[in-house]
Amino acid sequence: xxxxxxxxxxxxxxxxxxxxxxxxxxxxxxxxxxxxxxxxxxxxxxxxxxxxxxxxxxxxxxxxxxxxxxxxxxxxxxxxxxxxxxxxxxxxxxxxxxxxxxxxxxxxxxxxxxxxxxxxxxxxxxxxxxxxxxxxxxx
Amino acid sequence: xxxxxxxxxxxxxxxxxxxxxxxxxxxxxxxxxxxxxxxxxxxxxxxxxxxxxxxxxxxxxxxxxxxxxxxxxxxxxxxxxxxxxxxxxxxxxxxxxxxxxxxxxxxxxxxxxxxxxxxxxxxxxxxxxxxxxxxxxxx
DNA sequence: ATAAGTCTTATAGTACACTCTAAGTCAAGG
DNA sequence: CCTTGACTTAGAGTGTACTATAAGACTTAT
Numbered sequence: 288x289x290x291x292x293x294x295x296x297x298x299x300x301x302x303x304x305x306x307x308x309x310x311x312x313x314x315x316x317x318x319x320x321x322x323x324x325x326x327x328x329x330x331x332x333x334x335x336x337x338x339x340x341x342x343x344x345x346x347x348x349x350x351x352x353x354x355x356x357x358x359x360x361x362x363x364x365x366x367x368x369x370x371x372x373x374x375x376x377x378x379x380x381x382x383x384x385x386x387x388x389x390x391x392x393x394x395x396x397x398x399x400x401x402x403x404x405x406x407x408x409x410x411x412x413x414x415x416x417x418x419x420x421x422x423x424x425x426x
Numbered sequence: 427x428x429x430x431x432x433x434x435x436x437x438x439x440x441x442x443x444x445x446x447x448x449x450x451x452x453x454x455x456x457x458x459x460x461x462x463x464x465x466x467x468x469x470x471x472x473x474x475x476x477x478x479x480x481x482x483x484x485x486x487x488x489x490x491x492x493x494x495x496x497x498x499x500x501x502x503x504x505x506x507x508x509x510x511x512x513x514x515x516x517x518x519x520x521x522x523x524x525x526x527x528x529x530x531x532x533x534x535x536x537x538x539x540x541x542x543x544x545x546x547x548x549x550x551x552x553x554x555x556x557x558x559x560x561x562x563x564x565x
Numbered sequence: 566a567t568a569a570g571t572c573t574t575a576t577a578g579t580a581c582a583c584t585c586t587a588a589g590t591c592a593a594g595g
Numbered sequence: 596c597c598t599t600g601a602c603t604t605a606g607a608g609t610g611t612a613c614t615a616t617a618a619g620a621c622t623t624a625t
Contacts, residue, residue: 295623297570307571308614326622328571341539347532352612373543376536383533387526393486394522397515400480404512436600446601447584465592467601491582 293330296321303339318342318355348383432469435460442478456495457481487522 299321300307313319314329319339321329345355358375361368438460439446452458453468458478460468484494497514500507 295571306614309612312613326572328622341535344532344535347528348536349529369543373540376540376543380533380536380540383529383536387529387533389486390488390522390526390529393483394519394526396480396483397487397519397522401512401515401519404508404515434601445584448582451583465602467592 291332293322293324293332294335296329296331299331299335302336303343305339313342316352316356317359318352345379348379349386350379350382354379430471432461432463432471433474435468435470438470438474441475442482444478452481455491456498457491484518487518488525489518489521493518 294302296307296310300310303310305313310319310321314321319335319342321331321335324330342355345358354375358372361372361375433441435446435449439449442449444452449458449460453460458474458481460470460474463469481494484497493514497511500511500514
């Protein structure tokens with residue numbers, strides 16, 4: 288009978304890097320459901336650490352709290368919702384890929400601008416050359 | 427003497443895809459300085475279109491309004507600020523690259539989770555295999 | 566025993582970047 | 596001429612995701 292390690296909110300807070308405020312907020316939003324001891328005190332387990340870890344990864348893809356809530360609701364509704372959950376994640380995947388692509392495109396312009404500054408500083412491109420003219424080289 | 431095309435705020439708004447509210451807001455923030463006609467009416471030119479285009483690219487890298495304002499201020503202060511401007515853009519570049527890398531790492535986890543769902547749906551991995559176990563394969 | 570931690574609900578504040586309204590004046594186009 | 600659009604300042608509202616406080620009760624740790 289190995290007893291499962293129980294974390295109180297402040298310890299758990301340190302472990303997962305979220306404030307106790309945020310943990311209670313997530314609980315209110317239904318994103319995490321800690322257990323309660325005989326006195327009504329919250330406790331969290333390693334399973335909760337893993338779950339929060341996954342939540343943070345999802346959030347890190349840009350997924351909104353609302354989508355996260357939907358996902359949790361589907362999870363709670365049982366195996367019948369597996370296709371719906373997969374669809375939700377696939378949407379997040381698509382959105383994240385699009386977001387990355389957009390960032391990269393914008394970064395490209397920024398890179399060119401820095402190149403231009405470097406060119407100007409090195410006097411290796413004409414002083415009069417405008418950024419727009421310069422950019423046309425890459426179109 | 428080819429006269430330069432002047433755009434009123436509503437036309438310009440349509441051209442650049444920003445509301446007139448946003449254009450005035452950007453002006454308040456010092457991000458854009460439209461010209462004024464004899465009656466005090468704003469007008470914008472093709473140079474402003476290009477500038478807003480660049481601004482949107484910078485914003486698209488994740489640059490904050492405050493950084494943008496700094497950049498504009500430096501620009502207005504003349505050529506002596508070129509190194510500072512370059513540094514500001516280099517910082518934005520670094521931040522953007524870091525952001526992209528982080529998104530990609532999180533996307534990776536999402537991809538794996540979707541693979542896991544697909545595995546489960548195909549019954550090609552054991553029903554009992556947990557996501558965490560699965561993920562360990564990639565560590 | 567006492568300090569520190571946790572519990573509750575409700576509410577307010579923060580940050581960012583808009584987004585919109587009011588209210589009154591003035592200008593431009595058909 | 597008259598509707599549509601532009602001007603002004605100042606302030607309120609929106610959305611997202613926290614972040615914090617109050618206040619009173621109760622628990623846990625030293």
